[in-house]
Amino acid sequence: MKKTIYPALIAIVICTSAFTVINSLNWKVKEDSYSIKFTGKKVEGIFKELKANILFDEANPSNSKISATINAASANTGNGMKNKHVGEGLDADKYPTIKFESTSVIKKGSSYEAIGKLTMKDVTKEITLPFTFENKGEEGVFSGKFSVVPKDYNVTKMGTPDLVEIQLTVPVTK
Amino acid sequence: MHALVSALLAGISCIIYNSIYSTAFYVNFNAVLNMGAIIGSCTLGCTLMATSYILAIKWKGDKLIPWVNIIISTLSFASIVGVLSFDLPLDVESPEMFPGLAIPMHFFPALSFFTVAPFFKIKIS
Numbered sequence: 001m002k003k004t005i006y007p008a009l010i011a012i013v014i015c016t017s018a019f020t021v022i023n024s025l026n027w028k029v030k031e032d033s034y035s036i037k038f039t040g041k042k043v044e045g046i047f048k049e050l051k052a053n054i055l056f057d058e059a060n061p062s063n064s065k066i067s068a069t070i071n072a073a074s075a076n077t078g079n080g081m082k083n084k085h086v087g088e089g090l091d092a093d094k095y096p097t098i099k100f101e102s103t104s105v106i107k108k109g110s111s112y113e114a115i116g117k118l119t120m121k122d123v124t125k126e127i128t129l130p131f132t133f134e135n136k137g138e139e140g141v142f143s144g145k146f147s148v149v150p151k152d153y154n155v156t157k158m159g160t161p162d163l164v165e166i167q168l169t170v171p172v173t174k
Numbered sequence: 175m176h177a178l179v180s181a182l183l184a185g186i187s188c189i190i191y192n193s194i195y196s197t198a199f200y201v202n203f204n205a206v207l208n209m210g211a212i213i214g215s216c217t218l219g220c221t222l223m224a225t226s227y228i229l230a231i232k233w234k235g236d237k238l239i240p241w242v243n244i245i246i247s248t249l250s251f252a253s254i255v256g257v258l259s260f261d262l263p264l265d266v267e268s269p270e271m272f273p274g275l276a277i278p279m280h281f282f283p284a285l286s287f288f289t290v291a292p293f294f295k296i297k298i299s
Binding site: 045048076078079081082083084099143 | 258259260261262263264266269270271272273
């Protein structure tokens, strides 16, 4: 009886600890706290309706996986007409989401880089997303900034800037 | 006096319209269009209109008043361009509803000014 109980107990402890490790890698986005800001020539605004699965291990970034989607129609520039133009430029009716899926995460000095695929208007391109992570124990903040050339994603509506900078601030909890 | 009365009338109209619009469409633009801004804008607009009347009468008597009225109306129309190009703070919900509130308000000062004009006889000095 003892011969089976002890290995079983050890197995349970190992499995439980593994679950704890995975759980500590899994970060949930704090709703209503995040900010996804886009800035271009004559246009700036925010995207709302972010959904993300963030598996991030500070100690071993290579174990990390980040995937996120944004509702393309959720852009807000503060101006109703500009909001409509952004939605039309992104063809939000036909392509409702902008997606990012990381293929690898590496450490770069005191910050990190998520290399992955960004999909917009059904066009997928590989991008490098530099970011930092501020660990506050049970909470944290991911911050990042990268640039996008809209023409690369067939976003060519008149008035679209040549370059758009995206700034992310995503508070998370465990 | 003409300016003050028309500003008061325009301001009250704007406040009532703001209240009805916000309730009917579940919007809140008080961050950019509060009572102080409304009263201040109406007072400024009506004061400018009254001043233009006084200057026109001093220069050419009553003959210029119709032309001043045309200029006032044209400027009221032209001012809506500012509303259409205005960017609200990004935390304000439903920015597409803002022109529906703000554009009619741009006509209230001129409307009230012309409405009360017959009550004020402008004396040519």
